[in-house]
Each structure stands twice: as structure tokens, then as C-alpha cells.
Amino acid sequence: MSETYDYIIVGSGTAGGLLAYNLTQAGARCLLIEAGKNFRKETFPRLEGDASAQMYWGGGFELSHDASMAFLRGKVVGGGSIVNQGLMDRFDEVAFDDWRAESGVDFFSLAAMAPYYDAVEAKLALHTFTAVERNQNAEKFVAGCEACGYEWKYLRRGQADCGLEEGNDCIGCLNGCHRDSKQSSMVVFVRPAEALGLELVTETEVEWVEPAGEVVRVHASQAGTAKTYQARRLILSGGALGTTAVLLRSGFKPRYPALGKYFASHPQFMFFAIYDEEINAHQGYFQTVNSKDPRFRPRGFKLENVFAGPASSALLFTGYGRAHHEIMRQYCHMACAEVAIRDENAGEIEVGKNGRLAIKKQLTDQDRRRMKDGTAVLKEILAASGARQVIESPLYFGLHLMGGSRMGTDPATSVVEPDYKLRGFDNIYVCDSSLYPNAPGINPALTVMALSQRLSEQLTRS
Amino acid sequence: MTSEYFSPRALRGLNRIGDMLIPGDAGLPSFSEYGCSEKVDDLVAYAPAEDIATLNTVLAVMAVAPTAVLRWLIERMTAVTPDQSGTIASLMRQLNFGLRGILFSLYYGEKAGSQYTGPDPLEVIGYQVRRVE
Known part of the structure; x- marks a missing residue:
């Protein structure tokens, strides 16, 4: 058993990296757990076959149960932000109106999210072609x-x-990106957070989590060896498939009928x-x-x-x-x-x-x-x-993998409360695309970051 | 030629199915001529163990299956669409993704075998990428 961290964050992608940076910068003792490898710009695989094998779940892609659709999911420090195109779009009112109607969450609006978009965009180098x-x-x-x-x-x-x-x-x-130009979570958030004291463990796959009173225990596997970490607060940021899988393996399905449902992928x-x-x-x-x-x-x-x-x-x-x-x-x-x-x-x-x-x-x-x-x-x-x-x-x-652990006010159709807490728990949070109520039809990355920024501010205030 | 993950028979099966999909053409080597199956471990080392075991068995069968059966299989797996339902269609799609994914990643992955001296397939199709550090 390790020491007790203030926060354990599972997944170093678009959400996890930003959360790790903001919370570490605010003085919290954070552990970031990533299943994938820790590449640097000099060591990224140069060829697509090697990259697919080494940087994606499933050794390239994962198939739906009947193999009618293939899913691409980054497994690397920086997660999907390492292998995606880095496109940064704000949602429109159509997307937020649909989210609000389906979830009952009132901050799903352009006006309410604007300060968080602004804050995230200020951290990124953005370029319009x-x-x-x-x-x-x-x-x-x-x-x-x-x-x-x-x-x-x-x-x-x-x-x-x-x-x-x-x-x-x-x-x-x-x-x-072999130039560290692309604004991946690794470049913008994880590396600076490490310089501030963030602890990063890689090639460590979280299997299940266990609420244990004042702390949450995280059970993981590292090269076949069982590892257990604990923190006062846990944030799951492993994406739609990663976060939902951890919750399912942790035995939460009977408690949350909506767990695993409402999955979309553009x-x-x-x-x-x-x-x-x-x-x-x-x-x-x-x-x-x-x-x-x-x-x-x-x-x-x-x-x-x-x-x-x-x-x-x-x-x-x-x-x-x-x-x-x-x-x-x-x-x-x-x-x-x-x-x-x-x-x-x-x-x-x-x-x-x-x-x-x-x-x-x-x-x-x-x-x-x-x-x-x-x-x-x-x-x-x-x-x-x-x-x-x-x-x-x-x-x-x-x-774009979304849903599975979605946010909402109705326990019958959602898993996560509007304050990002796993319903019924004060110290387990979900923050990534798994909480998306439905498919926005817009590149999801910037909004994942804006939602993460919002949670960061909520947590640092408390 | 040895592999940590595939039996010698499975490697023969890989070359056999590889040559049927990628037989070579003027200037382009066949899959086996290129010799890239020597480096299959580079790719499969990261795949789930269960998938590797299944593929090992499938390839070993392909090494000894009659050519007509393999041709039928290739026809089926490359013609199946995502909308076809049923267990067979699902199996064909899995084969299509799994086999072709490995074959093309090797063939277009600068993984020439130790005996190959001809032009690289990437060079022949004109794929040149400038990488400025």
C-alpha cells in the first residue's frame, strides 16, 4: 500500500492531464496513473504500424462485439491527445441545448461554459489555418x-x-508529434505538472477501485504485479471506455442502471x-x-x-x-x-x-x-x-468515444451528479468524455478540457 | 526465422496468406519476398495475449489449408460488410481487420527481412515524409 495522496487521477489524456496540472499547481499531492507508455518527442514510433501497436489499446484498434465497427483509443501518456489531430472547437448552442434537455444539468450552455473555454484556450497555443x-x-x-x-x-x-x-x-x-508542437496533454499539462511535483506512474492498468471510508483505494496491475494506491479523492479520467470499464469491474453496475449505456462514437x-x-x-x-x-x-x-x-x-x-x-x-x-x-x-x-x-x-x-x-x-x-x-x-x-458513465440529474439515466461526483460518493469523481449525455456532433476534446477546468476550479475552491 | 509469439507453422501461414493478398507486382515485392514476417513480433508484442493465441492457431491452419479454401476465405472476409449480421459475418470481419491489419502494417512498415535487397514498398508507391526535428 502506498502513501495517501490528496488525489489519484486515472488516465493522463485530455482531461486527466489538465486536472493533474491544475491540482498540483494548487498545492495538492497528486498521483497520475497511466496504462500506456511514457514516450518523449524523440522516442515516439516513427512508422504507423509501430505506432498503432505501441500507442493504442488492443495493439491497434478495438472492435465492437460483432466487429462491425473499430474504435481507436490512445494508450500512452497524453492519451488520445497524442494521436489525434488536436482540433479545438467549442460546442454550439445546439449541442448544449440537447445536453441540457437530456441530462437536466443547467450549466450545459455556451454562456455558463464560456469562462472555462476561455481559461483552457489561454493555456494552449491555438492556430487557425x-x-x-x-x-x-x-x-x-x-x-x-x-x-x-x-x-x-x-x-x-x-x-x-x-x-x-x-x-x-x-x-x-x-x-x-516529434516537435512537441501539437498541444497534447503530455506537452501542455503533464510535463509541467511533473516539474511542479506530480507523481506519474505509467504502464499501470487500473483494474478496480474500492471506496474505503475517508479514502479510495485503486487496485492496479503493473507488468503483472498487483499494486494498490490510495487517496482522499479519486478522479476517473480514462475516457468513455476506460472509466466505464473500471466502474463496471468495481461492481457498480447494480447500483447504477445507466452504467455502460448511452455510448456514442461519431x-x-x-x-x-x-x-x-x-x-x-x-x-x-x-x-x-x-x-x-x-x-x-x-x-x-x-x-x-x-x-x-x-x-x-x-x-x-x-x-x-x-x-x-x-x-x-x-x-x-x-x-x-x-x-x-x-x-x-x-x-x-x-x-x-x-x-x-x-x-x-x-x-x-x-x-x-x-x-x-x-x-x-x-x-x-x-x-x-x-x-x-x-x-x-x-x-x-x-x-470520439463518449458516454457510458454519463452526467445527469436522473439516477435512472445517469451515473455522475452535476458536481462530477459518482452518485452516492463524496470522494469519487468522473471527468472525461464518459460523462457526455449524448454525441455533440462536434470535436469533443476542447469541451472535455473545459469541463475539466470547471472541476479543477470546483475542487481547488473546496 | 523465429518468433516469440508465433509457431514456425503459423509464420508459414502468415507468409502464405500474405502472398495471396500481396502477391507482388512490377517493382513491388510479394509479402514473403519482402521478408517482413521476420519482424512480426514488433507488432504483436503489444496485442492482448488472448488475441495472439487465437491468431497463432488461425495462421497455423492457414499454413496447411488447401489453396481453394484460402481463396474462398479471402473472398468472404474482404467482401463482408459491416451491415451483415450473424456469427460467420462477425468472424469474417474480425479476420479481415486482424489479418489485413498485421499484413499491411508489416508490408508498409519499413520492415524488410534480412535477405531482402530490393526497393521498399513505401518508396515504390512514392510515400516520402519529411521529418524536420
Whole structure:
């Protein structure tokens, strides 16, 4: 048994890193527990296969129970913020209105959350892209949108200095930023918190937690060795799957009927367009634009201009044999975009007897309508951009994992109180995307940070 | 060629299914010519032990299965869609993700075998990434 910390925070990703920094800075003695490895900019895997194996749960991806959808979940110090694109969007009133209506939580509004967004944005280096930063992939997307009369916009990203002028290509950033430019939780919060005295243990997987009066015990496994830590307060920030799995393994399901339910993932459907000329979508900035057309939001989809490395791209295509080689020979002539839908939160997270996750997630009828609607628009855009062929990947991916331990006022439909406490406990908190009441249809990262900032201020005040 | 996780027969199965999916083409080596199965441990070391054990068995069967059966399997697993229901469809999707994930990560992962001297597949498809530190 270790000493008693003021706080144990489980998960060093978008929420956990910020909480660890704020609480350590306020003078609390904090322990941050992370299941993944502790890379530095010099040691991130350079190639996508190695990165997938070493920095994601499941050794690359996790599949839903019937393998109809794959989920990508970072397992590394910094969590998803190491492997995501660092896009930083505030929610709109539509998202917060829906959250408030479904959860009964009154601070879910743009006005109430604005101070926390402001505080988080002040900690980050943010950059909104401009025309000179568009690569050929973005040029094709923009040309297609404009030809069809759809609005698009430049993305805002957390980044300090990506070295584009020096010739750097940003696609490698998906394996961890080798310049410490991307504003990951590791760069912005965990490293500075360590300098302030934060204790970080890595490659340590939390199995279950145990309320024990004035303290909470955290039972973990480190290279096969059992470890127990304890603190006066515990904050679970392991994400929708991680946090929910810990609560399920801790035996809380009978107490909370909603535990594991209301899971959503913003399913994404990828399209590759092939052009006569070279596109070289892997060069320059990786992602600079997406759709902004006001007609898309009510229809429940958005379009993202993205790309993937060769191994991931190959996986997304169906052909094999000579057909595979023919497609991959055209890699440098490809552009890529995806339809991402605002899905219904009908998924469910369970833990089997072997302790492994079983993720039940299938598209609902509404999800399918949104997918088809978005697909039709994107195909129109890609055709208008001059593509001679459009390839639709048959694989479904979920990258924004949300819900499972959601916040709300109704014990029948929620697990976490509006003050972030696990219902019925004064010293166990949940703060990450697992508390999302439903899918916002907007990149979730900045709002996770704003919610974490809000909890930090609540805790430091007390 | 040895592996800490896969039996010699499973490694033969990996090369066999690899060559059916990636047979090589002008300038591009086949999966086995490239020799990347030598480095399969780089990738599977981080996968759950249960998954590795299952894959070991599947690959060992693939080493000895008739070619016609493997062709049928590849057709099925690459043609199955996320919307098809049933246990077989689910199994085919798992195979599709698992097998192709490993094969492509090796082949497009700069993991040439010790005997390979030809061009790297990444070079042939024109994938060059500048990394400015």
C-alpha cells in the first residue's frame, strides 16, 4: 500500500492531464496513473504500424462485439491527445441545448461554459489555418465544396510550431508529434505538472477501485504485479471506455442502471478520390479544412478533409492481390475525406467475465440515414473536384468515444451528479468524455478540457 | 526465422496468406519476398495475449489449408460488410481487420527481412515524409 495522496487521477489524456496540472499547481499531492507508455518527442514510433501497436489499446484498434465497427483509443501518456489531430472547437448552442434537455444539468450552455473555454484556450497555443497552409488534399476539398455551393471553413488546431516552412510534413504527428508542437496533454499539462511535483506512474492498468471510508483505494496491475494506491479523492479520467470499464469491474453496475449505456462514437466513413495529377496528401499540413455548411448540422453530419498513412489506407480498401497493388500505386494521386455523423447514443459497454470490454455499437436507422445523406453530398463534392474515381471504404470507425458513465440529474439515466461526483460518493469523481449525455456532433476534446477546468476550479475552491 | 509469439507453422501461414493478398507486382515485392514476417513480433508484442493465441492457431491452419479454401476465405472476409449480421459475418470481419491489419502494417512498415535487397514498398508507391526535428 502506498502513501495517501490528496488525489489519484486515472488516465493522463485530455482531461486527466489538465486536472493533474491544475491540482498540483494548487498545492495538492497528486498521483497520475497511466496504462500506456511514457514516450518523449524523440522516442515516439516513427512508422504507423509501430505506432498503432505501441500507442493504442488492443495493439491497434478495438472492435465492437460483432466487429462491425473499430474504435481507436490512445494508450500512452497524453492519451488520445497524442494521436489525434488536436482540433479545438467549442460546442454550439445546439449541442448544449440537447445536453441540457437530456441530462437536466443547467450549466450545459455556451454562456455558463464560456469562462472555462476561455481559461483552457489561454493555456494552449491555438492556430487557425490560412490559405497558404492548404495542401493539395485540402485544395481538392475546397474546390469541390465551392463548385457545389457548400460552405467550408479553416480548422483551429492546438499547435505551437509545426515547421512547415522548414519542410516538415505533419502526417507523422498522428504517431505523436516529434516537435512537441501539437498541444497534447503530455506537452501542455503533464510535463509541467511533473516539474511542479506530480507523481506519474505509467504502464499501470487500473483494474478496480474500492471506496474505503475517508479514502479510495485503486487496485492496479503493473507488468503483472498487483499494486494498490490510495487517496482522499479519486478522479476517473480514462475516457468513455476506460472509466466505464473500471466502474463496471468495481461492481457498480447494480447500483447504477445507466452504467455502460448511452455510448456514442461519431462514426466515420472514409472516401478516397483518385485524380490524374499528383496530390501527395501525405505532405504538408495534414488537415486544414472541413465543412461548415449550415444545412449539414440539422442533417446530423459533417465532412472532414483527412488522410491516412499507407498501412491504414491499405486496410481501408477492399481489393487484394493485383487489385491491391493497382490501388496502392495510385497513393500519391489520392485525396481523402470522410463523413462523420452525430450518432444516437444507443451503444452499450460491458465487461466480460475475463475482464475484457464488449462494446455493443451498431448504427441505428437514423444513423444510417445520416450516413447516406452525408455520403451523397461528399460524393457530389469529390466528383466536382475532378476525381476520376471515388473509392468508398466499407469499414466503419469510431474515434470520439463518449458516454457510458454519463452526467445527469436522473439516477435512472445517469451515473455522475452535476458536481462530477459518482452518485452516492463524496470522494469519487468522473471527468472525461464518459460523462457526455449524448454525441455533440462536434470535436469533443476542447469541451472535455473545459469541463475539466470547471472541476479543477470546483475542487481547488473546496 | 523465429518468433516469440508465433509457431514456425503459423509464420508459414502468415507468409502464405500474405502472398495471396500481396502477391507482388512490377517493382513491388510479394509479402514473403519482402521478408517482413521476420519482424512480426514488433507488432504483436503489444496485442492482448488472448488475441495472439487465437491468431497463432488461425495462421497455423492457414499454413496447411488447401489453396481453394484460402481463396474462398479471402473472398468472404474482404467482401463482408459491416451491415451483415450473424456469427460467420462477425468472424469474417474480425479476420479481415486482424489479418489485413498485421499484413499491411508489416508490408508498409519499413520492415524488410534480412535477405531482402530490393526497393521498399513505401518508396515504390512514392510515400516520402519529411521529418524536420
